Amino acid sequence: MKPFFIGNIEIKTPIIQGGMGVGISLSGLASAVANEGGIGVISCAGLGLLYPKGKGDYTEKCICGLKEEIHKARQKTKGIIGVNIMVALSNYAEMVRTAISEKIDVVFAGAGLPLDLPLYLTPESKTKLVPIVSSSRAAKIICDKWEKNFDYLPDAIVVEGPKAGGHLGFKKEQLQDAKYALEALIPEVVAIATSYKERKDIPVIAAGGISTGEDIARFMQLGASAVQMGSIFVTTQECDASQxxxxxxxxxxxxxxxxxxxxxxxxxxxxxxxxxxxxxxxxxxxxxxxxxxxxxxxxxxxxxxxxxxxxxxxxxxxxxxxxxxxxxxxLSEKIRSVKEVITTLNNEFILATCQLAPAKMKT
Incomplete structure (x- = not known):
């Protein structure tokens, strides 16, 4: 699998581990994925519950928890660490400010349109900002709003399709509609991202229902630079959830x-x-x-x-x-290590790419 860049950050393994809360993807899982060259992601959801002994109210406990998880991850890896922050969270702004002040590499923001996300950057910030969208329309709105209001464009865009876990940015009747399938969404969002190419290279990341190296190859052929995967990492030794x-x-x-x-x-x-x-x-x-x-x-x-x-x-x-x-x-059958999961995905990807190449030559 080819490396890709988010801004000036090189991600050697083009796999982003999806943010999963409450307490599923914390420093343990995130650091393990980062050590394999991908982006490990800490979920901000519910950190106040996980750090009940922190000072202050629930929001202050969440801030304490986020700082602690970032520090723990940094002790375990020199790789790329991100945080996932739901726009729907009441403490969304506080979590974004905390992540940026802690010099997190990437903020991923979804479950709502993060129209003000660049507002929280400071002049010395190096944190990259990546919205999570479920349509090309949402991608266009965010790009235009950010460009107009903050003279800033997304550093990447995650496109989360209807097969994802957790909260979905679709109406129930759209979940089985081919027009909203990830295979249809990726080329549309790639076209939006490409339209800003003179100003910035915006890689597109495919997410939702991706579970094999063959899936990764297929979405890269459609224009994605990387994939985001969540469920496959739940059944790993390093996942922070209980057995x-x-x-x-x-x-x-x-x-x-x-x-x-x-x-x-x-x-x-x-x-x-x-x-x-x-x-x-x-x-x-x-x-x-x-x-x-x-x-x-x-x-x-x-x-x-x-x-x-x-x-x-x-x-x-x-x-x-x-x-x-x-x-x-x-599809999960047993507990594996993160290293084993990513090695398997890479081997599947290589095999799928070899099979796709002759087919592409024929067309």
Whole structure:
């Protein structure tokens, strides 16, 4: 697999590990991926729950947690480390400022349009800014807004298709529509990115449902410079989730991977379980809220507390939570090391590229 650049940062292995919260991708997983030449990504979601002994309120605990996870990652790797920050988070601005002040290499921002993200850069900042979008329209809006308001263009763009895990930027009826498939989205976003080429080289990163080296080769042939992968790294030794959480992936079947309604206001893809069935029965309604972690969440109207559910699941309490997962999460069969995963992907990529080359010559 060929290296690529985000700004002046060279990524030797064109794989970005997707940010997964709460507590699934922290310093352990991120540093392991970075050590293999990819970009390891720490999820900012719910860090206040993971660092309850920090001083102050929930937001201050989140800031403390993010600093600690970045420091831990830096101790384990000299590779490229990013953070994933949902725009929907109530403490979005604080998390962005903290990440930049800690000199994180890359900020990935999705679950909403990060229209003000360059605002948080300082003159000495070297952090790269990468929005996560689900359409060429969103990519165009962000590029134009950033260029007009901040004289800045994205350093890369992640295009997350409808097969991704977690929160999805699509309506439920669009998830099976070929017009919104990642294979259709990538060329469209590549065209948008290329239109700014005179000002900046903006690599496009394909995400959502990518699980093999053959998938990577296919999306690179469509114009992507790299891929983002999440689910494949859950069942690794270095993943920060509990063993119980990982085993939910390993024991899942295709029919277990569901589309659910999230309190965030977006559809989400998760693995079925007791908690989800209890939500459907109306048995998980929160009685109070100490966090207000999501801007749009009203606990009095919410079917359940998403941050607690995801935290419980990461810790292995699956009766009180559930696992977000990509559409191909059920393919996981065993626990492997990150090194083994990336080696396998690279070997599959080489084989697929060799097979694609003759076909390309014939056309």
């Amino acid at each position: 119980t959480f990982k085993e939910v992936y390993i024991h899942s079947k295709p029919e277990d991977v569901l589309i659910i309604e999230s309190p965030v206001g977006m559809p989400g893809r998760a693995i079925d379980g007791e908690f989800i069935r209890n939500v459907e029965k109306g048995q998980e309604k929160p009685k109070c809220c100490s966090f207000h972690c999501i801007k749009t969440c009203d606990y009095q109207k919410s079917p359940y507390c998403i941050i607690k559910a995801l935290y419980n699941a990461a810790k292995g309490n699956m009766k009180r939570g559930y696992a977000f997962a990509g559409s191909n999460a059920f």
